[in-house]
Amino acid sequence: IPCFIVLIISLHPIITSLWFWFFIVAATHSLQFFYTGVTPGSSFPEFTAVGQVDGEQGGCYDSNSKKVSLKTNWIWKVWNDLDQWKGIAQHVTTHDVNFRDSLIYLMKLFNQTKGFHILQHTFGCELDDDGSKRGFSLYGYDGEDFLVLDLNTFTYIASVSQSVPIKRQWEEAEYVTYQKHFLLYECIGWLKTFVEYDRSTLKRKVSPEVSVFQKDSSSPVVCHATGFFPKAVMITWQKNGEELNEDVDLRETLPNEDGTFQKRSILTLSPEELKNNNYTCVVHHEELEKMMQVSERRVLSGGSLVGTMVGAVMAFFLLLVMGFVGVFIWKKMSGK
Structure with missing residues (x-):
């Protein structure tokens, strides 16, 4: 079924x-x-x-x-x-x-x-x-x-x-x-x-793998965390070290086939803003002993992701579990 x-x-x-x-x-x-x-x-x-x-x-x-x-x-x-x-x-x-x-x-x-x-x-x-x-x-x-x-x-x-x-x-x-x-x-x-x-x-716990990428140089910047368990995770952005809340699209947490979860946050900004400022993706998960920050960005080549490097800084524990669910988004079928 x-x-x-x-x-x-x-x-x-x-x-x-x-x-x-x-x-x-x-x-x-x-x-x-x-x-x-x-x-x-x-x-x-x-x-x-x-x-x-x-x-x-x-x-x-x-x-x-x-x-x-x-x-x-x-x-x-x-x-x-x-x-x-x-x-x-x-x-x-x-x-x-x-x-x-x-x-x-x-x-x-x-x-x-x-x-x-x-x-x-x-x-x-x-x-x-x-x-x-x-x-x-x-x-x-x-x-x-x-x-x-x-x-x-x-x-x-x-x-x-x-x-x-x-x-x-x-x-x-x-x-x-x-x-x-x-x-x-x-x-x-x-x-x-x-x-x-x-x-x-x-009570099993798996820390997330995090990558930051763009489809091309003019596309929104995507911060993608995957492979983590339990489900609760928090993704935020920083601009030049300051918290950024504008032009951010935080997507639903989705299930992976192996029982872990994935989540992405999308930042929309102009190429000029991206060039003149330092943008960092910050990920909190209870399995991480430190807050994970990722600032290195890669552009997708031929539709596949070129690897990214992840740095871990600042000791920070965050215990969190949210209960809402592996999700499959179904758009309403009008006219049927």
Whole structure:
């Protein structure tokens, strides 16, 4: 079964803020789920569920096969030995039909009778070494925010007018109480079990390899970090030794085939600016005992990367783990 995650939700500001703080406080472990429902008639299953532990895909389920596909050896061990999977499998299969019905309901709210539409639910929990725990839950429809759960106020944030009736209904029914219990207790319980079961796998750490390059002398400058684990990494730029935030495009963290991750940050500037100033890419990762800085830039020759040299300077420890996920970006298919 092909497992992938469709991520076209533009995170609500409060969630963006929360994820920023997750980077700073560095959640040690995370368990995340990604539910995706699409309208019938496409080449994709009408419902897909993907689960990840510490950014590593554990398994997935889709409405075509109606089976759970496991993706790592240690997950197979847990599946065979522990009862926790029964609860997770029941949660996924229950949402199969319900999720597709919800998509049809949303189409009615938006006065849509045809076309390709997509409903997403991203939720999960994080657990720190000191016992601190957090949960999150957000819904997206057709690539836009729809509903976001705020566990601080025990309310839902309606991102569009069509989500207001659902917000009111769920708050009146105290659905947020169920969500809080599920995210902060049941989900955390599952996560603790997985962590205790295979600490060696989940605590492996691999430092990133970093390169800085351009396609040609007039193209944007790309800082590319790859081969690192766990998933959390921070990439920033410096101009003449000062932090630079303008004209920077930080891309999503993506999975590699070997279970590690990659991420890139793209700096757009004129050839004159590049010639007259010193630009440095700075990479922070918990496996690095020092902050990694790369200032040597190479231009791609014939479409292939000519090697770059990486220097490590300034002692700096940064513990961070963010829980959002190996990502496959799927652009909305309009008109289907």
